[in-house]
Amino acid sequence: MSTAPALEVRDLTKTYANGVHALKGVSLTVEPGDFFALLGPNGAGKSTLIGILSSLVNASGGEARVFGRSIHTDRGGAMQLIGLVPQELNFNQFENPFDICVNQAGFYGIPRRIACERAEKYLRQLSLWEKKAVASRTLSGGMKRRLMIARAMMNEPRLLILDEPTAGVDIEIRRSMWKFVTEINRAGTTVILTTHYLEEAEQLCRNIAIIDKGSIIENTSMKRLLAKLDVETFVLDVAQMPADLPEVDGVKLAAVDAHTLEAEMSRTHDLNSLFAALSARGIVVTSMRNKANRLEELFVRLVEGNNGQAAA
Amino acid sequence: MQTQANLVALGTIVRREIARILRIWGQTLLPPAITMTLYFFIFGNMIGSRIGEMQPGISYIDFIVPGLIMMSVIQNAYGNISSSFFGSKFGRYVEEMLVSPMPSWVILAGYVTGAVVRGLMVGAIVLAVAMFFTPIRIHHFAVTLTTFLLTAVVFALAGFVNAVYAKKFDDIAIVPTFILTPLTYLGGVFYPVSHLSEPWHSISLANPIVYMVNAFRYGLLGISDVNLYAAYGVMLLAAAVLAGFGLYLLKRGVGLRA
Numbered sequence: 001m002s003t004a005p006a007l008e009v010r011d012l013t014k015t016y017a018n019g020v021h022a023l024k025g026v027s028l029t030v031e032p033g034d035f036f037a038l039l040g041p042n043g044a045g046k047s048t049l050i051g052i053l054s055s056l057v058n059a060s061g062g063e064a065r066v067f068g069r070s071i072h073t074d075r076g077g078a079m080q081l082i083g084l085v086p087q088e089l090n091f092n093q094f095e096n097p098f099d100i101c102v103n104q105a106g107f108y109g110i111p112r113r114i115a116c117e118r119a120e121k122y123l124r125q126l127s128l129w130e131k132k133a134v135a136s137r138t139l140s141g142g143m144k145r146r147l148m149i150a151r152a153m154m155n156e157p158r159l160l161i162l163d164e165p166t167a168g169v170d171i172e173i174r175r176s177m178w179k180f181v182t183e184i185n186r187a188g189t190t191v192i193l194t195t196h197y198l199e200e201a202e203q204l205c206r207n208i209a210i211i212d213k214g215s216i217i218e219n220t221s222m223k224r225l226l227a228k229l230d231v232e233t234f235v236l237d238v239a240q241m242p243a244d245l246p247e248v249d250g251v252k253l254a255a256v257d258a259h260t261l262e263a264e265m266s267r268t269h270d271l272n273s274l275f276a277a278l279s280a281r282g283i284v285v286t287s288m289r290n291k292a293n294r295l296e297e298l299f300v301r302l303v304e305g306n307n308g309q310a311a312a
Numbered sequence: 313m314q315t316q317a318n319l320v321a322l323g324t325i326v327r328r329e330i331a332r333i334l335r336i337w338g339q340t341l342l343p344p345a346i347t348m349t350l351y352f353f354i355f356g357n358m359i360g361s362r363i364g365e366m367q368p369g370i371s372y373i374d375f376i377v378p379g380l381i382m383m384s385v386i387q388n389a390y391g392n393i394s395s396s397f398f399g400s401k402f403g404r405y406v407e408e409m410l411v412s413p414m415p416s417w418v419i420l421a422g423y424v425t426g427a428v429v430r431g432l433m434v435g436a437i438v439l440a441v442a443m444f445f446t447p448i449r450i451h452h453f454a455v456t457l458t459t460f461l462l463t464a465v466v467f468a469l470a471g472f473v474n475a476v477y478a479k480k481f482d483d484i485a486i487v488p489t490f491i492l493t494p495l496t497y498l499g500g501v502f503y504p505v506s507h508l509s510e511p512w513h514s515i516s517l518a519n520p521i522v523y524m525v526n527a528f529r530y531g532l533l534g535i536s537d538v539n540l541y542a543a544y545g546v547m548l549l550a551a552a553v554l555a556g557f558g559l560y561l562l563k564r565g566v567g568l569r570a
Contacts, residue, residue, distance in 0.1 A: 016570065048570075054411045057570040076314075076413035084411050090404035094335075099328075106324025107412035109317020151408075 004068030006032045006159050006190035007053070012062035014048050014214075022048040024214040025062065030192060030207070032067070032158075035185050037205035037222070038194045041303055045214040046194045047087060050163050054084045066159055080108065083157030085148045087164045093137035097128055097147050100136060105154040115154065122150040125180060142173035149177065159190045166197060178204060198296045202226070210299065212306045225298060230268075233291035236261040239284040248277045262291065321414045322422050329426025332396060333433065340392070341433060344384045348438045351380050352445045355502065366504065370533055377442045378529040379501030382463060384438045385431040386496060386521065387488065389464040390471035393427040394484040397475035406568060416562035420472065420555070427468035428461065435460060449532070455540070456531030462547040463524040467492075469554035476558070476567045500525045506537040520546050 007030040014023040022045045030036045040046045051057030053064055055075055064071045069078040091100050098119050105115030123129045126146040131139060136147065145165055152160060162181065166174045174197075182204065185191045195201055201208065201222075208225055210218040218225065238261055245253045245261070251274050252264040261283075263274055278285060333340045356373030363372040400406040409419050442448055450456055470487075478484045499521030508516055516522055517538070527543035530536040536543070561567070 051570060055569070056407060056410055058565055076415065079411060079413040082411070086407065088404060090407045092400070092403060092405045099331075103324050103328055104408055104412075106327075107321050107409055107414050109314075109320045109413070111320055155412075 003032075004065065006030045006034065006067060007192065008063075008065045008068075009049070009053075010063045012049065012052060012064060013060045014045075014052065014057065015060045022214055023052075023059075023062075026211065026214070026216055028209050028216055028219050030159075030190060032190055033185075033188060034190050034207055035182075035205045036190070036192045037201035037208040038192055038211065039198065039201060039208065039299060040194075040211035044211045046211055047163060048214075049211070050084070050086075050161055050192075050194065053161060054082060054086075055079060080155065081158045083152035083155060083160045085145075085152045085160070085162045085165045087167065089144055089148070091136055091144075091147065091151065094135055096133050097123060097136055097139070097150070098132040100147065101151050101154050104151045108155040110155065118154055118156070119150075122153045126150045127176070142169045145169050146173070146177060149180065153184070157189065159192065160184065161192045163194050164196065165193075166195060166200065174200075198299055210302055212303050217306050218302055228298060230266060231264060232267050233262055233264045235289050235291050236263060236278075236285050237287045238278075239286055242281055242283060246277045246281045246283075248274050317413075318415065318418050321412070321418050322425070325409075325419065325422025326425045326429070329392075329396060329423065330429055333392065333426070333430050340388070340430060341437060344388060344434045345437045345441055348380055348384060348441050351376070352442060356445055367535060370535065371446070373446045374533060375504075375529075376502055377446065377448065378532045379499075379525045381435055381438050381442070381460075382521075382525045382528050383496050383501055384434045385460060385464050386467045386492065386524070388434040389427040389431040390467040390474075390488060390492060392430040392471070393423050393468045394471035394475045394478070394487075396426065397423055397472055398478045398481070398484050401475070401478075401568065402481070410565075410568060416559055420469075420558050420562060423472060424465060424468040427471065428464040431460070431464035431468070451534035452531050454531075455527060459524060459527040459531055459543070459547070462544075462551060463528070466520075466524075466547060466550045466554060469551065469558050472558050473554060473561065476561045478567075495519055495521050500529075500537060504537050520550055523547065 007028070009026055009028050012023050012026045013021070015021050026045070026049060038046055038049070048057055052059045053066070053071065055071060059072070066078040066081050069081065071078040095103070101119035101123065102112065102115045105118060106112065110118070119132075120129065123132055126149060128139075128143060128146055128150060131143060136144065139147065149162075149165065160181070166177060169177070178200065181191060181193075193201065193205060205222055207221050208218070209216050235256075238259055241255055241258050241261070245255060248263075250265055250269045254262045254264075256262055265274070275285065352373065356376055360372030360376070365371055366375040397406070400409075439448060471484075474484055474487050498516065499519050500516070505513060505516040505522055505526075523538050523543035523546040526536040526538045527540060527547070530540060
């Protein structure tokens with residue numbers, strides 16, 4: 001087995017015909033077996049990067065290798081190792097799920113007998129086997145998303161790229177999809193995920209890159225990134241809001257409405273002093289939660305910081 | 313190993329194309345049968361019986377049978393690939409093939425084979441319809457078969473190029489309506505181009521369909537207005553140029569890759 005990175009991207013650039021610089025020299029490495037998050041705001045360049053990796057977009061410059069195979073000089077070899085779940089539905093809605101999966105395997109040169117076995121295996125694993133013979137256009141939104149995952153698995157890829165696979169999918173189906181993807185990751189498949197549900201990325205991914213305006217602005221492990229978060233905001237539901245709020249050292253308190261307080265404090269600050277001060281003023285806290293998930297806060301800060309630098 | 317994989321991929325596209333042709337048989341196989349029945353009945357039987365023999369022993373209906381078969385093959389080979397490939401672009405499922413390791417020539421060969429198969433099916437249907445109106449005999453089987461196949465390949469390739477450039481469904485209707493149909497009607501299907509006066513005779517010889525129709529007519533009836541070698545030259549040249557251009561478009565990703 002090759003020890004080359006699952007994905008190695010060097011100085012990748014893309015300028016579209018309309019002059020838009022979608023990628024401005026992107027470099028990143030994804031190790032084999034990783035569960036890697038690629039995050040960024042809309043229009044940051046994520047889909048362009050994934051388009052280049054899956055050979056749907058021609059790069060303007062730079063190099064990308066999948067397990068050591070160049071997508072430019074050995075396209076066939078590199079594509080053999082990739083499975084793609086795109087953002088948009090892109091299967092023939094008049095074909096049935098079984099045929100869609102078997103045909104996809106055929107495009108990868110997989111003999112029909114093996115293709116049929118794999119189609120049954122993955123359609124069963126993604127709870128689509130009962131729908132194998134119906135026209136795909138009749139499937140629900142969640143089923144269509146799962147069908148694209150089953151289709152991407154037909155060549156049993158070593159690198160699976162998921163481009164916002166859970167967009168518009170209800171929580172139950174989303175969880176079942178993540179269970180499936182987590183299992184194949186544990187079995188050795190490298191996974192690259194883009195998503196707007198940042199709590200998903202935080203829970204699932206070990207490493208992360210954040211792309212904005214065509215450049216990578218952060219590329220580190222999830223643990224290291226989350227450690228950078230030095231301030232947290234808590235939302236406190238209170239029984240009754242006092243006329244004036246108490247002063248608490250190191251805590252910025254703000255009333256949101258008649259029953260909601262926000263407390264912003266350093267991650268190292270203890271909560272006891274806050275509760276003591278609130279208790280002394282007779283404020284009864286009925287529940288408490290984080291204002292946003294940690295990754296979301298960091299993401300917003302990094303992107304806003306990048307916007308500030310760009311403006312300067 | 314790679315050859316085996318390419319053959320599997322090629323077979324997959326062809327199987328999918330044939331399944332599509334059969335799934336929508338009411339759009340793909342039935343219309344030519346109805347249209348050609350009307351052509352044979354009106355032009356061949358009712359009008360043709362008043363025209364008399366085109367050459368000794370060859371009635372008007374015998375004369376138009378090869379041209380009408382060619383017309384069906386041309387329209388169906390072209391229409392099959394342009395609608396199927398454009399449909400895959402429009403529905404974005406062309407991406408299934410573009411992200412696979414399949415080389416460009418396999419994609420092109422798969423779609424062209426699918427279109428040729430439809431041409432064969434429609435040609436067989438039209439031939440069967442023709443047999444209700446006149447006895448069919450084959451003068452030269454090899455010429456009949458090779459002309460049939462080459463014509464289907466040429467127009468399948470032309471339909472592919474059209475589909476690659478098309479951005480909306482109107483774009484795949486324009487060429488058949490404004491170019492293909494006039495060229496076919498003026499391509500010697502209903503009359504011998506040798507009967508035309510100058511400059512119309514010389515102008516007609518610039519129409520490639522004249523060569524295809526006449527080569528096929530030679531295969532069935534043993535008569536032709538053009539030199540057979542010239543006909544093969546035109547067909548082979550057109551097939552080679554269009555195949556090269558189709559491959560170039562696929563490799564560059566024109567209309568397919570950003």
